[in-house]
Amino acid sequence: MSNWWCEIAAERWRSGKRVLIACEDEKQAYRLDEALWARPAESFVPHNLAGEGPRGGAPVEIAWPQKRSSSPRDILISLRTSFADFATAFTEVVDFVPYEDSLKQLARERYKAYRVAGFNLNTATWK
Numbered sequence: 001m002s003n004w005w006c007e008i009a010a011e012r013w014r015s016g017k018r019v020l021i022a023c024e025d026e027k028q029a030y031r032l033d034e035a036l037w038a039r040p041a042e043s044f045v046p047h048n049l050a051g052e053g054p055r056g057g058a059p060v061e062i063a064w065p066q067k068r069s070s071s072p073r074d075i076l077i078s079l080r081t082s083f084a085d086f087a088t089a090f091t092e093v094v095d096f097v098p099y100e101d102s103l104k105q106l107a108r109e110r111y112k113a114y115r116v117a118g119f120n121l122n123t124a125t126w127k
Contacts, residue, residue, distance in 0.1 A: 005077060006035055008094055010045045012075050013059045020073040020090070023064045024080050032062055032079075081106045083113035093119065 005021065012019050023029040029049060036047050047053075047060035050067040063069045068086075076090040081103065087093050093114065097107040114121055 003035070004096070005032060005079065006039060006045065008077055009036070009047070009060050010039075010043065012077075012092075012094075013045055017059075017074040017092075018057075018072070019060045019075045019077060020069050021060065021062045021077045022080055022084050023062060026064050026066065028079060029062045029064045029067075036060070036062075078110075083110045083117075087114070087119075088117050 050063035
């Protein structure tokens with residue numbers, strides 16, 4: 001499980017934002033949940049799987065297509081291979097371009113969909 005996702009979620013949460021991480025499936029969501037729990041105590045990120053936790057959810061919520069978040073969020077971190085049709089409900093979307101060539105093509109398609117949806121697109125390299 002990539003630590004990038006955890007670091008970006010932690011960074012956005014520390015800046016006072018409520019974050020939704022949209023996973024491709026339940027298995028990926030549970031792996032990400034475990035990765036967030038495995039962080040050192042001083043790097044803890046309050047999070048929950050969609051439908052769990054306090055009313056309104058923790059500051060960082062992990063969802064997948066069959067289990068969507070029900071509370072408003074500021075930022076979407078999308079780990080999905082297809083464009084998330086609900087992305088327009090967020091003020092910021094973080095998406096990734098994987099190294100695998102087949103997944104790069106899907107990322108290009110998502111990029112086009114974000115542009116059509118009216119997003120102001122910026123690219124960055126995460127190290």
